[in-house]
Structure formats: structure tokens, C-alpha cells
Amino acid sequence: MPPSASTLAPTGKLRAALIASNPVLVTRRPDGTLGGVSVAVAQALAAHLAVPVELRPYDNPTQYNESLATDDWDIGLAARDPSRAEHLAFSITFMEVGNGYVARAGATPTSADDVDRAGVKIAVAKGSAPHNVLQRLIKNAEIVPVPGGFEPARDALATGKADVYGENLHLAHRIADALPGARVLPGQFNVVQMAVGVRKRASAALPTVDAFVNKMRSDGTVQKAIDEAGLRGVRVPQPS
Template sequence: MVRLSRFTHQALLCLAAASCVMVSAASRADDTSAWQSVKKAGVLRCGAAVAPPYVMRDPKTGEYSGFFSDLCRNFGQNVLKVKVEFVDTTWDNIVAGLQSDKWDLSMALNDTPEREKAIAFSAPATDYNVSLVYNKNNPKVLKGASSLADIDKPGVTIAVMSGTAQDKAISAVIKQAQIMRLPGNDETRLALMSKRADLLADANITNMLLTEAHPEWAVAIQPNPPLAQQEVAFGVRKETSKADLDVLNAYLNQQVKSGAVNRLIKTSVQAMLVPNK
């Protein structure tokens, strides 16, 4: 039998203890992985602020649609293999709710320097810029208006969803017109259609829905150069690991490359237009 010296015996005990600490630390690292936590809970929570066609909610059934809703649902069900739950929120709270762990992903967020201070972002799913829609019969808006200078005048009111990227974009450039900040997409459209607002500032894709649904009166202004050209992505918590982001980004890049995102956008736009036919 080989007898160990007292020094060797203590060294082996220390090595064993260190190994246990390393294994324990690795286990804790796995436990703190975003997707490991989601799999353990059995549900992926998607923070949802309504902005058609990105995120839509049926007021009667509460069911979510829109191409970002579809992307979040598919990621949870087909990649993480868990159930998917949509959590109602507003654009004013979409970042704070993510930070406080009320959901795991924030949908359809513009990747801005200000938001990057608080959260991290996935790879982009699509591009974004701000357009403005007006009623071509509105005497306050010159026929053929094509720039911000044409509409930034006293007495003109622009409706926008409070707390959104488009709110921040027009707040930075509009100097004379009044900005009417409202809580949601339905409210901003109603303000325009009821003539309480002269123009509606919104995402270019969202405003495309309005002009296609109401070609008899709705006209869009596309500022040149593009206003607030940005990328639209999923928001994740700042501490999300690179490994977790790689999983999400691989999924999104595949969806973009295969043309699936474009197909989802077209489907969402068509779904929005059907009730207006």
C-alpha cells in the first residue's frame, strides 16, 4: 500500500475541493443562462406592445399575431421547445419590463443608442424608418407635401404613439407643429381619421397599411433622407450571454435569409387589410 505524505494528502484534498467549486460554478452558470432558465420554466415570455403589422392583438380573443409575434412564437416552440406566452405592455414600459424580468424578450424594438445603454439586442429582423400620413383633402397640408419643412408649421398637429422610436424621432426635428402623444396605434389612427390630428407619424411599414387600406384619402410622406433609419430586433436583458444571443441570432438570420420574414410581413399586411375590403 502506498502511503501519502501529509503534504501530498492535503494537496489532493485542496484539488478535490477546487474541482467541486468549479463544477458548482459551471452549474450555476448553466442555471443563469437565459434559455436554460426559460427551458426550466417551460415557457418563453414575449413582451408585446401593439404596433401593426409587427405586433397585433385581437381585442375580442386577446390572441396575438403580426410577424414579430410569429417569430417569437416560432423561436419558443421550435427552437427552445417550450410554450410561448405573450405579456401585454406599452411602448413606454417595453424596456423597463424586460429589465425587471417581467418577460424574456421584448418584441419589435428599434435598436437605438439610448436603449443600448439599458438592454442588448438581437440581430435585426427588418429595417425601419418614420413616415407621415395625412388626408389629401386637409387644407392645412399642402398638396404634394414631401418634406418635414412642408408640414412643420404652427397650427399643424402630428399624432404619434408615446414612448416609441417615432416619438423620439419627430420630437428631435419638429420645431413648430404640435405633437399629440397618444398611448396606442388605435388612438393615433383615430386622431387622424377624426381630424383631431393633421398627420400621423409611424413606422413606414405600419403607415403602408393605412395608405393601402384607404387609398381614397390617405397619402404618405417619406422624408428624404430617411427619418430615423434603424434596425428592428428583439430586445434582451443586458446580462444575456453571447452563447444565448448566438442561438437567437442564428434563428433570426436563418429566417431572414430563407425569406421567411418577408413572407410573414406580407401575411401580416394582408391580415390587416382584409377587414377593410
């Protein structure tokens, strides 16, 4: 086992935490197994380190955030979020994800720039990177935290609990496709950088992780996973 492997995966396997409610990161195959970009990145990194991978999916961002203080996993495949930096050191970005809004039928905002107004209700996945960004950005509209995932997002709009839902543009398009009259608003409020979060105890191995992420960006591994998942509103950063 190379030194970086023993640092990153002290149990002899690479335990990778995933946010299962985020379809940009995780997809569920017809047979029930997990796939998607974060799974492909975790599997490729484990193979590079010559250790087996063990996927640790969390149902939503809140549960993922609660697990940060435990020692239940070695790497987390999620947003480079300042609120998580107490526990993690972050690799270079493997995927950039545009964040925008999907509006319910009849909602008054016409663009992303038109959302922050009194009387507008913005639903967002509680504890997610978009939630943290919107808490800093929004001054006049009301933020309505809901559980992460497609169904809570769709239901918040369908029931009128919220006027818009703030999320990655891929999920925004999925919701718009499934909800009569809903539409993705032009523009975006943020670009989220997805990275490999490494436990602070293993930060000495970060150069190894960075080099491998750079390789995955340049050799097509990440783009292939994006294409297989059919993602919209995402891109692979240029190799550095």
C-alpha cells in the first residue's frame, strides 16, 4: 500500500461519503445500486490507491453535515463549502455546478436577479451548499428550508409552500419537466465547486488527491460520468 493510501484509508479501504439526494452527484440505477459522478470519482481514486472502496451514502445534506464530526468515512464527495472546512481539507475542483431557480406556475419572478424581493418564498435543501449561499445573499425574500431531494423540492412548489426552489440547474430542470407550468428562470445565483473533502488528519495526502483529480479531469473520467448521468448545467474545469 502506498504511503498516501495508508494516510487516506487507514482501515485498508477508502470509505467515501455521498449525498444521495443530489442527482448531480449520485444516481440510482434500476437495480438499486448507486452510480453518478461522485461514485465514479470515489471508485477511480480507490483503484489508484489500490484499496477497495466502501460507499457511505447519506440521505440528505443535513445528515452528511452531521457525519462530519464522526470518523465514519475518509473522503466526502460534495461541495467545497466553507461551513465544512473545520473538518475537511478540499482537493481541487472536479466539477462545477451552476445554481439557479425553478419557479412554480404563476410565480412572479422572471429571472434569478428578480427573486430577492419581499413576499417571494425561496425553498432550498436544508444544510446544502445552495442553502448556505442563499443565507448570505438573500436580503428581502423569505428562505424556506426543506429536506433535500427531488420530491420535497417538487412538493414545495406544487403546494405553494414556496414560489421558487434554489438548487443546481440539473435538478431545477428535472423539477420543471415534472411540474406543469413550472419553469427554470434565466440566470444563476452561484457556481458550486464539487471537490474531494479529505479528513484534516489526512491533509498530507492532499497533493496526491489533487494530482489524481487533475488526471481525471484531463483523461475524460469525469466527463464520461457526467454524460452517463445525463447532467445539465455542469462542466469539468480545465486541467491545471
